[in-house]
Amino acid sequence: MAQHIPYKVDYSGRQVDIELLQSIARPVELQQVTVSSVTQMAKIVTGIQKLVQRYASLILQIIETTHFDQENGSELVRMLMAGVIQNRGRLQNAFAISNNQVVRQLRKDDAQEEVYGTMPEDEQLDNAQLLDYDIDFARSTVYLRIRITSRAGDSLEFIVPTTAPR
Amino acid sequence: MAEDITLENVTQEQFDAAEAVLVDLTRAAYPSLDLRRGTVLRDLLIRPAASVYALNTDRLTELQNKMSLVTLSTDETADPSDVDAILANFGVERNTGNKATGPVMVRVDAARDYVLAENFRFITLDGLVFLTTRPYTVRLDPDTTAGDIQLYRSDDGTYYYFVIDLIAETEGAQYSISQGTALDAGNTLFGFVAGEAYSDFSGGVDEESIQEVLARLPAAVSYRALESRTSIDAKLREYFEDTAVRIQSISSQGYGDRTQLRDKHNPMGTAVGSRVDVYMRTFTSPNVVTLQKTGTLVAPNTYQFEIAADEAPGFYAIRSISEIESSVSPELAFGSIPAIGSYPFLDVRDGQDLEYTFHDIDPDNAVIETAFSVFQKSTVTVQEVPQSTSTHVFKVELYTTGGLLDIQTYLDMDAVRNVEGDYIARCPLICLVGVDVRAYYDIRYPVDAEQMQLNLYNYINSRSFTRRLTRS
Numbered sequence: 001m002a003q004h005i006p007y008k009v010d011y012s013g014r015q016v017d018i019e020l021l022q023s024i025a026r027p028v029e030l031q032q033v034t035v036s037s038v039t040q041m042a043k044i045v046t047g048i049q050k051l052v053q054r055y056a057s058l059i060l061q062i063i064e065t066t067h068f069d070q071e072n073g074s075e076l077v078r079m080l081m082a083g084v085i086q087n088r089g090r091l092q093n094a095f096a097i098s099n100n101q102v103v104r105q106l107r108k109d110d111a112q113e114e115v116y117g118t119m120p121e122d123e124q125l126d127n128a129q130l131l132d133y134d135i136d137f138a139r140s141t142v143y144l145r146i147r148i149t150s151r152a153g154d155s156l157e158f159i160v161p162t163t164a165p166r
Numbered sequence: 167m168a169e170d171i172t173l174e175n176v177t178q179e180q181f182d183a184a185e186a187v188l189v190d191l192t193r194a195a196y197p198s199l200d201l202r203r204g205t206v207l208r209d210l211l212i213r214p215a216a217s218v219y220a221l222n223t224d225r226l227t228e229l230q231n232k233m234s235l236v237t238l239s240t241d242e243t244a245d246p247s248d249v250d251a252i253l254a255n256f257g258v259e260r261n262t263g264n265k266a267t268g269p270v271m272v273r274v275d276a277a278r279d280y281v282l283a284e285n286f287r288f289i290t291l292d293g294l295v296f297l298t299t300r301p302y303t304v305r306l307d308p309d310t311t312a313g314d315i316q317l318y319r320s321d322d323g324t325y326y327y328f329v330i331d332l333i334a335e336t337e338g339a340q341y342s343i344s345q346g347t348a349l350d351a352g353n354t355l356f357g358f359v360a361g362e363a364y365s366d367f368s369g370g371v372d373e374e375s376i377q378e379v380l381a382r383l384p385a386a387v388s389y390r391a392l393e394s395r396t397s398i399d400a401k402l403r404e405y406f407e408d409t410a411v412r413i414q415s416i417s418s419q420g421y422g423d424r425t426q427l428r429d430k431h432n433p434m435g436t437a438v439g440s441r442v443d444v445y446m447r448t449f450t451s452p453n454v455v456t457l458q459k460t461g462t463l464v465a466p467n468t469y470q471f472e473i474a475a476d477e478a479p480g481f482y483a484i485r486s487i488s489e490i491e492s493s494v495s496p497e498l499a500f501g502s503i504p505a506i507g508s509y510p511f512l513d514v515r516d517g518q519d520l521e522y523t524f525h526d527i528d529p530d531n532a533v534i535e536t537a538f539s540v541f542q543k544s545t546v547t548v549q550e551v552p553q554s555t556s557t558h559v560f561k562v563e564l565y566t567t568g569g570l571l572d573i574q575t576y577l578d579m580d581a582v583r584n585v586e587g588d589y590i591a592r593c594p595l596i597c598l599v600g601v602d603v604r605a606y607y608d609i610r611y612p613v614d615a616e617q618m619q620l621n622l623y624n625y626i627n628s629r630s631f632t633r634r635l636t637r638s
Contacts, residue, residue: 015200017207046200054204067173068181068217072203109202115189116202 009047014120016044020053051123052148052156058102071105074098080142088135091142095130103128122152131157171228176220184220188212235383239376249376257404260379263337264412266370269456270296270349271491273327273359277317280304280328280355287352288332288361294341295352296332296367304328320491327491329364329458339450341370345563346493362493365563368453371412392577392584398444405576411569417445417594417631428526428535428588440586441526445538445594446573450627452565452596455481458490459562461548469548469558475518479540480570480593485563487511487548492561503598509560511548518543526588538593540574567593599626 045053061073076098085091106125113119125148132145149155189201189212201208231237235252238244250260270288274280286298300313308314317328332349334341349361382403390401395418403413419425421439429441455478461469473481486494486508494507504511517532518541527535536542551558570591576582577589601622607613 013198015198017200017205018210020206050200050205053206054202057206057209058204066213068176068178068185069203069213105203109204112202115193116200 009122011046014046014123015116016046017050017053019043019045019049020057046123047120048122048148048150048152048154048156051125051150052158054106055102055125055128055146055148056158058105059098063101074101085135085142088133091133091135091144092130095133095144099128099130120152122150122154124151125149126151126153171221171225173217173221176217176224180220180224181216184223185212185216188216188219235376235380239380244376246373249379253379256383258379258383259407260376261371261374261407261412263373264369264371264410265334265337266339266341266343266367267331267333268343268367268454269329269364270332270361271327271329271364271493272351272355272361273320273325274317274355274357275325275359276357277306277319277326278357280317280357282330282355283353286355287335288349289352290343290347290349294343295335296341296349297335299331299333302330304330318490321489325359332367334367334370337371337373339370339372341367342451343367345454364493364561365456366454368449368451369410369412369568371414371450392442392582392587392589398442401582402444402446402573402576405582406569406573409569409572411572412448414447414450415630416447419443419445427531428528428590431526431528440588442587442589444573444577444589444591445631446567446570446591447594447630448568448570451623452482452598453568454485455564455566457562457564459546459560461546461551461558461560463554463556463558464547466554467549467551469551469560471546471548471560473544473546473562473564475540475543476571478564478566479574480538480542480591481544481564481566482538482593482596483565484511484513484544484546485565486561487546487563488561490559490561494563505563509548510550511546514545514547515542516545517541524588525590527590538595539590540571541590565596565598594631601626 058072059074059076062078063073063075064070066072074097076094079085079094079098085094103125109116110119110124127149129147129149130144131147132143134143135141136143143159145157145159147155147157192199192201192212199207199211201212231241232248233252235249238249238252246260253260280303282298282302282304284298284301286302288296290296302315303312304315304317306317306319308316315328315330317326319326343363343366345363345366347363349363351358351361382399384396390404391397392401395416398418399416402416406413420442421429421437426437426441426443428443429437429439432438457473457477459471459473461471464470483503485503486505488494488508492507494505515533515537517527517529517536520527520529520532520536520541523541525541527541532541546562548560570593573591577591583589603618603622605613605615605618
């Protein structure tokens with residue numbers, strides 16, 4: 001599925017974040033993103049790229065492991081590491097639970113207009129859809145292809161990189 | 167201490183508050199930064215800083231609380247060492263309490279030698295522990311030069327007994343037990359029958375509370391010299407801190423005070439100043455000193471003995487005179503001294519060794535001017551004694567203020583006393599109060615009688631020096 005980034009968007013005056021998923025912005029049809037630490041070459045992101053980055057960060061963070069922010073994250077990685085995902089059906093179920101947790105957190109913060117101001121629609125999550133998924137037991141990896149759609153109507157697909165040791 | 171606070175001590179509410187502050191501050195300076203949950207900036211910039219901010223806020227709050235004696239006084243969990251740290255800034259130390267002392271009468275079954283080691287334990291039914299302060303050897307024919315203690319035979323010959331001194335194991339007012347309180351031997355003593363407090367134990371003082379320190383702080387931080395009332399108070403308290411002499415309150419009577427008589431020794435009877443009488447209260451409840459005095463028969467059933475100045479320095483009154491093995495336990499007979507159970511007696515005071523002191527005391531008015539001071543002696547005539555042997559041993563209990571001799575010695579030191587002053591320490595005039603209370607209460611809400619007694623006791627004993635006694 002191709003990414004749907006409008007050709008012309010005015011990003012002036014936007015709130016920005018530091019780029020975490022360094023390959024999101026590359027205009028390719030399908031890109032496996034890599035999570036990296038911030039370097040001296042850090043870039044800023046905004047718009048739907050920032051939305052995808054926030055989503056990815058939350059879904060990969062194990063819930064109840066962040067000191068002073070127990071709601072932060074989702075159950076996805078915990079379930080993967082616990083070995084409870086034994087087939088594709090379980091993986092789909094795990095994603096559904098985790099996606100629900102992440103969407104709830106994103107919308108909670110997005111609603112705080114008195115703190116962060118009104119959020120542009122292309123930074124607000126409309127829905128996250130699991131397009132494709134697979135488990136490679138031989139390499140201890142899972143494959144999740146997710147489409148993030150903003151309220152502005154544009155969407156972007158990305159692959160969540162995870163390794164589930166067993 | 168502040169370094170004891172870690173992130174584990176920081177609550178969620180404290181962290182949330184710190185995080186909100188940092189978000190507001192950062193966004194005020196850099197409004198283009200997105201700090202929502204899930205952003206890299208939030209995770210890298212805000213959250214670690216919020217943790218440190220919350221931690222430091224917690225530490226600052228604790229530090230702020232520890233810097234105020236008023237705050238500490240309302241905090242029941244406050245560490246006493248924090249209070250001491252603040253007081254050290256003023257050169258003041260909090261009194262850490264005092265151990266009660268008193269004599270115990272030990273009944274034994276036979277006439278043999280008894281040996282008690284140092285720290286031999288005696289225990290009340292309430293679990294209060296008292297210790298001997300030195301080794302004791304008790305014999306029927308004691309070698310007094312070696313410090314032996316006399317073993318007595320009871321009047322009816324059914325048992326033997328001896329009296330030794332004990333000290334409380336720890337500080338506290340609860341160790342001031344009453345005469346007659348049962349004491350069991352905590353260590354093995356062959357032939358032990360029973361033990362009881364021979365007299366009221368005294369000198370037990372609780373650790374000074376923060377409120378008490380606050381009350382005396384003005385005196386404690388004042389100029390230290392024997393000049394004003396405040397500075398006399400400060401100088402004496404400073405010197406006797408952490409000693410057995412626990413000064414509770416002081417009343418100084420000097421130039422212009424009606425109770426000061428010694429500065430009028432001139433033909434005109436005019437006050438000239440420079441004479442100060444320092445009344446020292448070193449107790450919460452009056453100390454009782456117990457003496458064993460041998461009286462000489464002066465008339466049928468009448469004996470006489472003298473209480474020298476150094477035997478019970480500055481004693482206020484004789485509580486009782488009784489047989490040596492008696493316990494005169496009723497505390498008060500509502501205004502009557504001596505206590506019920508005492509022989510009637512006549513107590514005649516006079517001055518002693520006035521020719522050897524530089525203090526200005528009129529020998530012709532020695533009874534008044536040496537009263538309750540270390541220059542006072544007493545000749546006591548005991549009446550209505552059943553026996554008429556040539557001599558008779560009595561148990562004599564006296565109300566005193568502890569440490570008066572030490573205080574007078576300090577006031578007389580050349581390096582201490584004002585070269586223009588003449589200071590005499592005296593036992594305060596004690597108002598002994600008996601209270602009879604009848605409480606009516608709903609049976610569903612029973613009264614804590616012990617607590618009521620304690621509250622009354624503490625209230626009365628906290629009145630200290632007053633110019634006029636009132637009914638309330």
